[in-house]
Amino acid sequence: MAMQGLLPKAVRQRPKLGFVPPLLAWFRGPLAEIALSLRHAPFVTETGWFHAAWIEEIAHAHITGKADWSRALWQLWIFSQWFDQHLGLDSAHRQNTGHQVAH
Numbered sequence: 001m002a003m004q005g006l007l008p009k010a011v012r013q014r015p016k017l018g019f020v021p022p023l024l025a026w027f028r029g030p031l032a033e034i035a036l037s038l039r040h041a042p043f044v045t046e047t048g049w050f051h052a053a054w055i056e057e058i059a060h061a062h063i064t065g066k067a068d069w070s071r072a073l074w075q076l077w078i079f080s081q082w083f084d085q086h087l088g089l090d091s092a093h094r095q096n097t098g099h100q101v102a103h
Contacts, residue, residue, distance in 0.1 A: 023070035023071065023073070023074050024062075024068055024070040026070070027059075027062055027063065027069075027070050027073050027074075028062065028063055028065070031073075031077075032063050034077060035059040035062060035063060035073045035077075036056070036059050036060075036063070038055050038059065038073070038076050038077060038080060039052040039053075039055040039056040039059070040052070041080045041083075041084075042080075042083060042084060042088045043079060043080050043083035043084075043087075043088070046088075050076075055076065058072060058073065059073065
């Protein structure tokens with residue numbers, strides 16, 4: 001074993017543990033601006049699938065420490081990335097091709 005002698009046997013032989021990202025801290029710190037910007041993301045403004053006011057409300061509640069909305073903010077951010085990559089065509093392209101995002 002490569003770590004024999006460096007790590008205790010109990011650590012080397014324990015089951016694998018998953019990595020839980022510190023979403024609560026991230027969305028109150030370095031990702032706070034991203035949380036606030038989600039209300040203006042194309043998946044909100046172009047589809048009507050989400051209420052911008054609700055997204056803004058949970059972002060503020062999370063950032064100010066009133067509630068833990070980190071999982072919802074993470075899911076919205078990841079969905080935003082997916083939407084932009086797969087459906088988020090710019091408006092000029094939609095006009096030229098007739099492609100529309102379903103409401």
